[in-house]
Structure formats: C-alpha cells, structure tokens
Amino acid sequence: MILCDSKAGANAWCVRIFLAEKGIDMEMQQLDLEAGENNAVDYLRRNPMGKMSLLELDNATYIAESIAIYRYLEALYPTPLLFANYAKQKGKNGMCLLCWSMSFIG
Numbered sequence: 567m568i569l570c571d572s573k574a575g576a577n578a579w580c581v582r583i584f585l586a587e588k589g590i591d592m593e594m595q596q597l598d599l600e601a602g603e604n605n606a607v608d609y610l611r612r613n614p615m616g617k618m619s620l621l622e623l624d625n626a627t628y629i630a631e632s633i634a635i636y637r638y639l640e641a642l643y644p645t646p647l648l649f650a651n652y653a654k655q656k657g658k659n660g661m662c663l664l665c666w667s668m669s670f671i672g
C-alpha cells in the first residue's frame with residue numbers, strides 16, 4: 567500500500583495525522599503540487615480528479631478523497647478506533663467530516 571502525498575496541502579496533512587494517530591507506517595510517494603505533478607498523465611491515470619491524497623492498494627486499486635481513505639484505513643486497522651462505533655456518534659462524525667471537507671471547496 568502506498569500513499570501519494572504532498573507536503574503542500576491541508577487535506578494531505580490531515581491524512582498524515584490520521585496515519586500517525588493510528589500508528590500506521592506506510593510507504594509514501596511525494597508529489598510536488600507546485601510543479602503540477604498531480605496533473606501529470608501518470609497521476610491522472612490513477613486519480614482523474616488530480617487531487618491529493620491518493621491511496622494505492624497492493625492490487626492496483628486506488629482510493630481518492632481523504633474521508634474515503636480514513637474509512638478504508640479505519641476498517642483495515644480498527645485499533646485505535648478513531649471513529650465511533652455506535653449510531654448517534656457515527657452520524658455526528660459523518661456530519662463533521664462532510665462539513666469539514668466541504669469547507670475546503672470554493
């Protein structure tokens with residue numbers, strides 16, 4: 567599993583914090599957003615949205631969008647649990663994640 571990462575963006579930064587909280591040591595591929603490496607054909611082939619971060623699974627499956635990456639990693643590495651496992655708190659977590667994510671749009 568490889569995380570395509572950039573030091574230049576808040577979303578990618580949050581994914582790195584999530585990994586640290588989970589204690590996950592993952593191979594990273596750094597991309598230079600200033601140089602437009604996220605718009606290079608090789609990257610767009612893996613993530614047509616051209617955004618960071620991107621998780622590349624061992625079987626050449628790709629997961630884009632930080633919230634999707636959090637959810638995948640939470641399912642794969644449930645300890646420590648970073649999202650709630652009961653209904654009310656799951657709903658509130660989902661709301662916060664979506665509101666936070668949408669605040670970066672525009």
Ligand SMILES: N[C@@H](CCC(=O)N[C@@H](CS)C(=O)NCC(=O)O)C(=O)O
Pocket residue numbers: 572574575576577578579599604616617618619630631632633667670
């Ligand atoms: N909703 C996306 C946003 C991803 C995003 O905007 N990433 C920034 C870096 S943190 C990016 O790739 N910017 C480059 C660009 O927009 O060209 C997520 O949560 O992963």
